[in-house]
Amino acid sequence: MKPKFRSKEDIEAIVTRTLQQADCMRIPVPVGLIAHRLDLKVEAASLGEEVSGVLVIDKDKKTIGYNAAQSPVRQRFTIAHEIGHYILHVTEKKESLFIDKQYAATYKRDALSSTGDDAQEIQANSFAAALLMPAELIHKELETMHMDMGDGDAITELASKFEVSPQAMSIRLGSLGIFSS
């Protein structure tokens, strides 16, 4: 099933609203607290090597499982990604299940491009990036930083402030139209 079309701006707006409603517009963005305020239970899980996270909705019980063997920044991204599925893709029905594999949306885009699953993964990834790296907080940080944005160290420093991977930060800066090396 194809998900509802959402523009980049739609997703940014949904994320901003989510952050404001949860009173979590600060860095590092407290993803666990956002999940908690959405009544989502977050659990460390053993999920094998490939699976990063799962979202299980069963009636009133809503659980996010993240792969405890992956790095802390990856775990944060996974939780944010699952919150994205919850907000963007869980409809009125009582049961839903999302199983997310690492990098599925980026590396397998060609193989999956005709299915709705791929669109959902891309949307959840955009949501996660925007949630962990809110545009207004990025701009605020950039104003106070004295380094040149072409500098790789600046991206690393910014990434550690937001508790995301440098790659995720670099992609985010690119999609916000901020120059990155």
Add this chain to the structure above:
Amino acid sequence: MFMVTYICHIQSFNVIIIMEEELLYQMIGEKIRTERRRVRPELSQAGLAKKLDLSRASIVNIELGKQRAPIHVLWQIAEALKTDIGLLLPRRDELDERNEPIKLDAKTIRQIEAAAQGDAATRRDLTQFISKAKSKSHETEI
């Protein structure tokens, strides 16, 4: 008639044994990793491998439960981590908790199969986590 029953029992018995063995080594691996990070956070997989004169791949695979460490290696790992070998072995109740039989609907099972792509450990982990996340909700209904 007797014969048939007997064979069935043997087969189902074997299945249970195989499942538990795999799970046992997977849990030993998880415990090694947990202990390594808890007691010796500065000791990487490569560092541990060097201490034991094993390849890094061996340590990676032991921690994933894909390689079955013999007792002397397990003992050496415990020594290297300065921990008790008993802490590297799962208890009966931990094993049982992970091995619980559960019922999931056909659609959920298809999703798990698609994600696991034939990997038994992933299939079991997913089945366990998802059924736990689901069954809890039924408990709260009571």
